[in-house]
Amino acid sequence: MIRVTAIETGKARMKTAQRIGREDRGPLGRKIDIFRDREWVEPLPILCFLVEHPEGRFLVDTGDTWRNSVPGYLPSWNPFFKQVSIRVAPEEEVGPRLAALGLDPARDLAAVVLTHFHHDHTGGLDHFPHTRVIGPRENYAVSTGIKGMMMGCLPQRWPVWLKPELVDMDGLAVGPFPASHALTTDGRVLLVPTPGHVAGHCSVVVLDDDITWFLAGDATYSQENLRVGATDGVTNDPETARATLARIREFAHTRPTVILPAHDPDGPRRLAAREVFS
Numbered sequence: 001m002i003r004v005t006a007i008e009t010g011k012a013r014m015k016t017a018q019r020i021g022r023e024d025r026g027p028l029g030r031k032i033d034i035f036r037d038r039e040w041v042e043p044l045p046i047l048c049f050l051v052e053h054p055e056g057r058f059l060v061d062t063g064d065t066w067r068n069s070v071p072g073y074l075p076s077w078n079p080f081f082k083q084v085s086i087r088v089a090p091e092e093e094v095g096p097r098l099a100a101l102g103l104d105p106a107r108d109l110a111a112v113v114l115t116h117f118h119h120d121h122t123g124g125l126d127h128f129p130h131t132r133v134i135g136p137r138e139n140y141a142v143s144t145g146i147k148g149m150m151m152g153c154l155p156q157r158w159p160v161w162l163k164p165e166l167v168d169m170d171g172l173a174v175g176p177f178p179a180s181h182a183l184t185t186d187g188r189v190l191l192v193p194t195p196g197h198v199a200g201h202c203s204v205v206v207l208d209d210d211i212t213w214f215l216a217g218d219a220t221y222s223q224e225n226l227r228v229g230a231t232d233g234v235t236n237d238p239e240t241a242r243a244t245l246a247r248i249r250e251f252a253h254t255r256p257t258v259i260l261p262a263h264d265p266d267g268p269r270r271l272a273a274r275e276v277f278s
């Protein structure tokens, strides 16, 4: 028996053109659309997921931090950060959220697993100086330095101790996914490649007895986007993003699967109701 729990670490707002990019637009056109867009979507949750497996507890992503609201935290030279609005109270960070569940964030996790290194997935890392941090090597490679800073990452704000355990997709194919990386020895918690939102993005698949939990990160912003094949406005590779959505749909059609993206307001309800994708 494996247990999955959704943890909300505050809210994010984005432009409508970020939530769904125009399919006839390339990467640059999509970014121009975001800057021109005057419409903001409703505040979306910034979700992490706690996976409790007999081999240990895994936290998938770490959400964002209240420090986003400290002047100077976000680099002013990158106008993209003004296209997203993050609201996190100190007690909404993942550390206090875990403590409220009776867990010591520093001691009670087997590992923190990052789907990718965007700031709203790494903002809570400060709570885990004593924990293994696992992330996809291919995404890490585009998340550091100036390149990362231009692409929505904040490597200059990562904890000084951060030395993530970088993993490759070196395991067996899983359904339509050409490879995987097992996080548990029984192979029931594993990473699968879901690139497109960013290069090297991964999702976490949790194979429970009678149901599969698909922790999608930002591979899709919502189940509805997945269903209709709508890619986001920030992708640099819409074609790859579309192929990833097709793979996730194909996977979810072969077994009862609950889709749990990082910013889908309806995700926690589907988790509680065990509502599978159909």
Ligand SMILES: [Zn+2]
Residues within 6 Å of the ligand: 116, 118, 197, 218
């Ligand atoms: Zn992202």
